[in-house]
Amino acid sequence: MIDERTGEVSAETRARYEAVIGIECHVELKTVSKMFCGCPNAFGSPPNTNVCPVCLALPGALPVPNAKAIEQIVRAGLAFGSTIPEHAKFDRKNYFYPDMPKNYQISQYDMPLTVGGIVRYWLEDGTRGECRLTRIHLEEDTGKSTHASADGRLAGATSSLVDFNRAGVPLMECVGEPDLRSAEEAVAFLESLARTFRELGVSDVKMEEGSLRCDANVSVRLRGAAEYGTKAEIKNMNSFRSARRAIESEIARQIAVLEGGGRVIQETRGWDEAAGVTHSQRSKEEAHDYRYFPDPDLVPLDSPPAAADAVRATLIETPYERYIRYVDGFGIASKQATQLVDDAALSQWFDRVAAASGQPLAAMHFVLGDLSRLANETGIAISGGKVTPEALAELVELTQNNAINSSAAKKVLEVLWIEGGSAKAIVEREGLAQVSDRAAVAALVAEVLDANPKVVADYRAGKTNVLGFLTGAVMKASRGKANPALTQELLREKLEQK
Amino acid sequence: MLVMASDRIDIRHVARLARLALSDAEIATFAPQLANLLSFVDELTELDTANVAATAQVVPSRNVERADALRPETLLSHDAALANAPQTQGGYFRVPRILAEDI
Ligand SMILES: [Zn+2]
Numbered sequence: 329m330i331d332e333r334t335g336e337v338s339a340e341t342r343a344r345y346e347a348v349i350g351i352e353c354h355v356e357l358k359t360v361s362k363m364f365c366g367c368p369n370a371f372g373s374p375p376n377t378n379v380c381p382v383c384l385a386l387p388g389a390l391p392v393p394n395a396k397a398i399e400q401i402v403r404a405g406l407a408f409g410s411t412i413p414e415h416a417k418f419d420r421k422n423y424f425y426p427d428m429p430k431n432y433q434i435s436q437y438d439m440p441l442t443v444g445g446i447v448r449y450w451l452e453d454g455t456r457g458e459c460r461l462t463r464i465h466l467e468e469d470t471g472k473s474t475h476a477s478a479d480g481r482l483a484g485a486t487s488s489l490v491d492f493n494r495a496g497v498p499l500m501e502c503v504g505e506p507d508l509r510s511a512e513e514a515v516a517f518l519e520s521l522a523r524t525f526r527e528l529g530v531s532d533v534k535m536e537e538g539s540l541r542c543d544a545n546v547s548v549r550l551r552g553a554a555e556y557g558t559k560a561e562i563k564n565m566n567s568f569r570s571a572r573r574a575i576e577s578e579i580a581r582q583i584a585v586l587e588g589g590g591r592v593i594q595e596t597r598g599w600d601e602a603a604g605v606t607h608s609q610r611s612k613e614e615a616h617d618y619r620y621f622p623d624p625d626l627v628p629l630d631s632p633p634a635a636a637d638a639v640r641a642t643l644i645e646t647p648y649e650r651y652i653r654y655v656d657g658f659g660i661a662s663k664q665a666t667q668l669v670d671d672a673a674l675s676q677w678f679d680r681v682a683a684a685s686g687q688p689l690a691a692m693h694f695v696l697g698d699l700s701r702l703a704n705e706t707g708i709a710i711s712g713g714k715v716t717p718e719a720l721a722e723l724v725e726l727t728q729n730n731a732i733n734s735s736a737a738k739k740v741l742e743v744l745w746i747e748g749g750s751a752k753a754i755v756e757r758e759g760l761a762q763v764s765d766r767a768a769v770a771a772l773v774a775e776v777l778d779a780n781p782k783v784v785a786d787y788r789a790g791k792t793n794v795l796g797f798l799t800g801a802v803m804k805a806s807r808g809k810a811n812p813a814l815t816q817e818l819l820r821e822k823l824e825q826k
Numbered sequence: 827m828l829v830m831a832s833d834r835i836d837i838r839h840v841a842r843l844a845r846l847a848l849s850d851a852e853i854a855t856f857a858p859q860l861a862n863l864l865s866f867v868d869e870l871t872e873l874d875t876a877n878v879a880a881t882a883q884v885v886p887s888r889n890v891e892r893a894d895a896l897r898p899e900t901l902l903s904h905d906a907a908l909a910n911a912p913q914t915q916g917g918y919f920r921v922p923r924i925l926a927e928d929i
């Protein structure tokens with residue numbers, strides 16, 4: 329049903345439909361130089377200063393491919409289990425646009441560098457999923473245009489300004505199969521791609537600098553239907569958040585169209601971030617007739633299996649594999665595992681603590697708790713600070729063996745953060761070893777009870793929640809060293825005997 | 827042969843793709859010329875290629891690549907880069923307005 333007032337479909341109606349989503353995303357590779365020339369691959373330079381005859385398409389200039397960019401695509405593909413075909417080539421994709429100086433883009437059409445593969449991802453609640461990749465291919469980025477009117481506003485712009493610094497920057501295009509069923513899954517898929525690319529060092533994936541841009545093919549169908557519905561292609565989503573909102577809005581729009589008796593038409597729609605809706609971008613029919621043909625300036629690329637094997641041999645654990653190890657192997661909750669995985673340097677550091685202490689869960693609580701707090705307060709990364717993984721592992725063991733209590737552990741950590749060194753040495757120097765000696769703690773308990781007759785009376789009158797106050801008083805009297813469990817046990821014992 | 831070839835080519839569409847504004851007279855001139863070209867290429871299909879591997883290149887070389895390094899000597903000065911631009915503004919190439927709906 330459609331609400332006549334708001335035009336929105338009800339949750340019940342929404343639930344009868346299933347979305348089918350396929351993502352295509354473009355990621356700028358992290359190289360020193362551009363794809364086909366020796367200009368800097370740099371962001372933020374003054375306009376048109378990182379340009380040469382090749383990337384400005386001056387007559388007679390010839391492109392030569394960047395070996396590092398080719399290797400990075402192969403590396404990215406292998407991380408997702410893609411096949412590396414033995415033969416690949418570059419093609420020209422012909423179209424006219426002022427930010428593309430050659431009037432064609434060098435891309436890959438029917439013989440890409442990688443084919444197939446699977447992107448595994450997880451949702452916020454820990455649910456896992458996977459999406460097949462069609463291919464990952466290599467192409468070049470276009471220049472960047474901004475619109476200018478006499479008064480500097482976009483509305484009524486009379487001309488556009490073009491900067492070719494970005495033209496020719498190596499660009500990886502990842503094409504996913506339509507395996508995703510919700511905006512949430514689509515975002516999880518993108519996050520998994522981004523994490524993996526960062527980990528591999530093939531891209532910094534800085535959304536704010538436009539180094540990851542994505543399009544989504546969205547269609548809806550009644551649950552259980554075998555056929556796909558007609559899809560619309562959503563463009564201009566420049567953050568994960570806007571991708572989620574854009575896809576959700578498009579799913580709702582298509583359901584409303586179908587429920588209203590209409591038909592979804594195949595078209596390109598642009599996401600309007602401010603309005604929170606997608607708009608039809610009518611395109612002329614020949615806009616998609618690219619007349620691809622092999623680029624005669626570039627010779628074919630051969631990749632013997634041994635070359636792919638050599639790259640495969642250098643691959644390390646992917647972020648997804650690490651997440652699984654943390655959750656399934658260490659018993660860490662999905663949210664905390666994600667926090668660790670999202671910071672590659674931190675998770676490597678954490679792995680050393682986990683290995684040295686043999687107590688991954690306790691280590692995780694220190695790393696994401698007090699240590700992260702200290703790092704935030706001081707603006708120093710944990711992995712770049714004075715606390716070594718070995719020192720934290722020592723601290724974990726001291727706590728787990730009840731040699732020190734948690735408030736002492738906090739103190740030790742604070743000293744370690746400032747001075748570095750060994751946890752054991754600090755415990756000894758500061759006299760923080762936990763007092764678990766019954767007689768010693770009993771003496772402190774007696775002292776505290778004598779000093780607080782009114783509180784004792786309250787407890788005996790049934791206000792047993794004052795136990796916390798009394799425990800705190802004993803801890804204070806012991807300068808934080810008393811074993812808290814033993815303290816409570818002895819307090820109860822004394823308070824119960826009238 | 828010639829007629830068949832010209833049936834295969836929509837010269838108005840090809841001209842639009844190439845952003846060429848051809849007059850009717852020019853279309854009358856170029857259509858048979860393009861058709862002749864296709865017929866010429868068709869002659870290649872008469873060759874026996876059963877034992878020839880498919881290729882997109884006639885040059886025998888493979889994997890011509892360069893190391894990922896800067897070549898500052900190839901950079902154009904800002905002035906040289908913009909020298910042939912019909913219009914510039916603040917260091918940019920200035921072109922007629924482009925907006926998404928114009929694509
Ligand atoms: Zn260049």
